[in-house]
Amino acid sequence: MEAEDLTIPKFLRRQPGASSDPGQVVGETKTMVFLEPWEIRLNKVEPEELREHIRKRVRAGKASSKWLVASEYNTERDVELFVESMRAKLEERKIKEQERAEAAKKRLETVREMSPTHGMIPLRKILEEMGDKAPRRGHAKMAIDLAKLDHVKYHFPNNSPVTLARVKQVLSEYVPPKSTRAAKVEYDASYVIQWSGKNPKKEGTDAHGRWEKLKQHHGKTVGQYGEADGNMTTLKNALAKGNVTFKGVKLEKAEPKKEKTGESKARHKRKDSDKNRPRKNGAKTKKRR
Secondary structure (H helix, E strand, O other): OOOOOOOOOHHHOOOOOOEEEEEEEEOOEEEEEEEOHHHHHHOOOOOHHHHHHHHHHHHOOOOOHHHHOOOOOOOHHHHHHHHHHHHHHHHHHHHHHHHHHHHHHHHHHHHHHHOOOOOEEEHHHHHHHHHHHOOOHHHHHHHHHHHOOOOOOOEEEOOOHHHHHHHHHHHHHOOOOOOOHHHHOOOOOOOEEEEOOOOOOOOOOHHHHHHHHHHHOOOOEHHHHHHOOOOHHHHHHHHHHOOEEEOOOOOOOOOOOOOOOHHHHHHHHHHHHHHHOOOOOOOOOOOOO
């Protein structure tokens, strides 16, 4: 028996029954990877998929590593039987996964066949084929409804090239209506816009762009601003904040809303609580005096 070298630290000594594989050489030193006895036996198992399956089950506590090591109570034949049982379980799991995938695929195909739009071309695909000439999806639906084209939830038959050509023609000829939001706020078209101050909106936002357009119409009339697709609501908000005034025109400011007093707030609160109070046998709630 060889004498134990006491100059080697205990954590670097080779453990009995353990093996080591040469690792990466770094300069003059060599890193060593120590393997347990069951890992040494596992490395002889083929294929690699089975090795990973057994290693995961051992680390998860679903299988014992002692079945991979021959001992007084465990023969080499027992080790082989354990490996074969793991191989059978792996094959069984692969078959079940394949059956589940096929069942899911069949369910999806059944749902698609039951759908009334099965085998039809959706409007989305037609718009993608049109490219830059395609209108927005909402405008496309409006164009189809105005032309009274036959469709099933905006899906069209795949085997009718005449119908598809007609749909594309309708979409390319459709002119979307202009927004009517500006009609809600009316000012005299001859009023001259006078801008003062900076753009209060965050740069890069849509609101900043609308206010910037209003700022560019400094010294121009409201009519010219409207012809340039200016947003009249933006003009109204700019007037309220004081960023815009009309040259030689003094507009009447809207009276601020009266704040509720403490007594009126309490009265409104009582009314709300009466509305939310449950009624018994359909009886009406009594009014408070």
